[in-house]
Amino acid sequence: MSLYHESIGHGADVVLIHGWGMHSGIWGPFAEQLAQHYRVTLIDLPGHGRSALPAGGFDVKRLAQLLTETAPANAAWVGWSIGGIAALQAALIYPQAMSRLTMIGALPQFVQSEDWSHAVAPTSLATFASSLENDPMQTLQRFLSLQVRGCDDEENALKMIKQQVASRPAPQLEALRLGLEVLRRANLRPQLHKLNVPLQIMLGDRDMLVPLAGGQAFHQLVPGAHYSIITNAGHAPFMSHREPSLQAVREFLDRGDS
Numbered sequence: 001m002s003l004y005h006e007s008i009g010h011g012a013d014v015v016l017i018h019g020w021g022m023h024s025g026i027w028g029p030f031a032e033q034l035a036q037h038y039r040v041t042l043i044d045l046p047g048h049g050r051s052a053l054p055a056g057g058f059d060v061k062r063l064a065q066l067l068t069e070t071a072p073a074n075a076a077w078v079g080w081s082i083g084g085i086a087a088l089q090a091a092l093i094y095p096q097a098m099s100r101l102t103m104i105g106a107l108p109q110f111v112q113s114e115d116w117s118h119a120v121a122p123t124s125l126a127t128f129a130s131s132l133e134n135d136p137m138q139t140l141q142r143f144l145s146l147q148v149r150g151c152d153d154e155e156n157a158l159k160m161i162k163q164q165v166a167s168r169p170a171p172q173l174e175a176l177r178l179g180l181e182v183l184r185r186a187n188l189r190p191q192l193h194k195l196n197v198p199l200q201i202m203l204g205d206r207d208m209l210v211p212l213a214g215g216q217a218f219h220q221l222v223p224g225a226h227y228s229i230i231t232n233a234g235h236a237p238f239m240s241h242r243e244p245s246l247q248a249v250r251e252f253l254d255r256g257d258s
Contacts, residue, residue, distance in 0.1 A: 001052070001054050001066060001069075002069060002070050003043050003044055003045070003046060003051040003066055003067070003069075003070045004024075004043070004044040004049060004050035004051040005024075005041055005042060005043045005044070005070050005071075006024070006041070006042055007039055007040065007041045007042075007072075008031065008032070008035040008039075008040050008042075009034070009035025009036065009037070009038055009039050009040050010038075010039050011037055011038040011039050012038050012039065012075075012076070012253075013038065013039050013041065013071075013072040013073075013074070013075035013076065014034060014038040014039070014040050014041070014075060014076045014077075014078060014253065015040075015041045015042075015043065015067075015071045015072065015075045015076070015077045015078065015098075016030075016031055016034075016040060016041070016042050016043070016078050016080075017043055017045070017067060017077065017078065017079040017080065017083030017084070017086060017087055018042075018043075018044070018045065018048070018049075018080055018081075018083050019080045019081030019082050019083050019105075019147075019236075020081060020082045020143070020176070020179045020180070020183070021048070021140050021143055021144075021165075021171055021176060021179070022048065022049075022165060022171075023044050023045075023048050023049025023050070023165070023168045023169075023171070024042035024043055024044050024049055025042075025049065025164055025165075025167050025168050026161070026164045026165065026239070027042055027238070028160075028164050028239070029242060030238045030239065030242050030245065030246065033242070033246055034246065034249070034250075037250065038076075038253070039072075041071060041072055041075065043067060043070055043071065044168075045063065045082075045083065045086075045175070045179075046058050046063070046066060046175060047171055047172040047174060047175020047176075047178070048171040048172075048175055049168045049169065049171070050168065050169065053172050053174060053175050054066070057174065057178050058178055058182075059178075059181070059182060059185070060085060060086060060089045060182045060185070060186050060188075061089060061093065063086035063089065063090075063182065064086055064087075064089040064090035064093055064094070065090075065093075067086055067087065067090055068090050068093075068094045068097045071097065071098070073097065074096075074097070074098065074099050075097075075098055075099065076098065076099050076100045076101070076102070076253050077090070077091070077098045077100075077101050077102070078101075078102040078104065078249060079101070079102070079103055079104070079106060080104040080105055080106065080236070080238070081104070081105050081106055081209070081210075081235065082106070082110075082179055082182060082183060083106070084103035084104060084105065084106025085103075085106055085107075085108070085110065085182065085183070085186050085188070086182075087101055087103065088101065088103060088106070088108060088188055088195075089186075089188060091195060091196075091197040091199075092188065092191050092192075092194055092195060095195075095196045095197050098197055099197075099198075100197055100198040100199070100200070100252065100253070101197050101198070101199050101200070102199075102200040102202060102249055102252060102253075103199070103200070103201055103202065104202045104203075104237065104238060104245075105202070105203060105204065105207055105209065105210050105235045105236065105237070106210065107119060107210055107214050107215070107218050108186075108187070108188040108189045108192060108218060108221070109186060109187040109188065109189055110125075110183040110184075110186055111125055111183065111184055111186075113187070116187075116189070116217070118211050118213035118214035118216075118217055119210075119211075119214050120183075120209060122184070125180065125183065125184055128143075128180070129177075129180050129184075132173075132176060132177070132180065136173055136176065137170075140165075140170075140171075140176075141162075144158065144161055144162055144165065145158055146208055146209060146234075146235060147161055147234060147235045147236040147239075148161060148234045148235070148236060148239070148240055149206075149208045149234055149235075151204065151206055151232060151233050151234040151237075151240045151241070154234075157234070157236070157239060157240040160239060160240075161236060161239055164239075189221060192221050192222055195222060198224075198225075198226075198252075198255070199222055199224075199225040199226070200225065200226040200227075200228060200248075200249070200252040201215055201218055201219055201222075201225050201226070201227050201228070202228040202229075202230065202237065202245070202248060202249070203215040203228075203229055203230070203237075204229075204230045204232075204233030204234045204235060204236075204237040204240075204241070205229050205230065205231055205232065205233065206232060206233060206234050207233070207234055207235045208234060208235060209235050210235065212229070215227070215229075226252050226255075228248040228252070230244050230245055230248070231244070233245075
């Protein structure tokens with residue numbers, strides 16, 4: 001099965017992978033500006049946008065497999081939120097498939113545990129999952145507001161993200177359920193010692209879902225990773241603070257070292 005994808009621009013290959021409840025159109029002007037320097041491939045996650053939901057659903061390893069089968073070989077991957085987790089899983093299973101990896105607003109473990117405190121509380125995710133069952137559309141709208149909460153131009157950023165999301169079909173409810181299960185279960189920390197792909201960790205310093213302390217803990221587990229903080233940005237810095245995000249990503253993509 002191949003996921004829906006489209007490519008723009010010319011040059012070295014870069015793959016963009018969106019977050020939960022979104023679609024690849026969310027990258028908007030960020031992708032267009034990257035495409036001035038690279039060939040950018042945008043992929044819709046299964047059950048999101050124009051991608052079908054595969055028989056049997058998906059978990060994080062299935063996401064990694066589907067993305068790897070769809071992406072150009074030896075591309076640089078940029079994954080946001082759950083897209084970052086799936087991309088990290090792909091880097092661990094199929095390291096030959098990508099040249100480097102940028103994770104935006106993503107951690108190797110999304111939910112707190114006894115030895116991983118700087119993440120989302122399990123009760124918060126459970127409440128969110130229950131809300132999804134009761135009122136999917138309202139839950140999605142509330143989730144959109146979390147993407148930009150705390151950034152210095154929250155109102156305009158929220159308007160922009162709502163317009164982008166509305167430009168393509170709404171995600172399938174089962175895909176949303178499966179995505180939340182990926183977030184609940186994912187813990188790639190024990191595998192990080194196997195990571196053999198250059199990594200960039202990018203966070204907004206006002207992210208309400210992925211705290212800076214989580215990013216710092218992640219960086220300690222991969223000390224050779226490049227660590228980029230976007231000032232005054234929330235969970236979607238590539239939308240609310242496009243220029244500094246572009247600069248940070250391009251600097252990493254264009255590095256000749258590891």
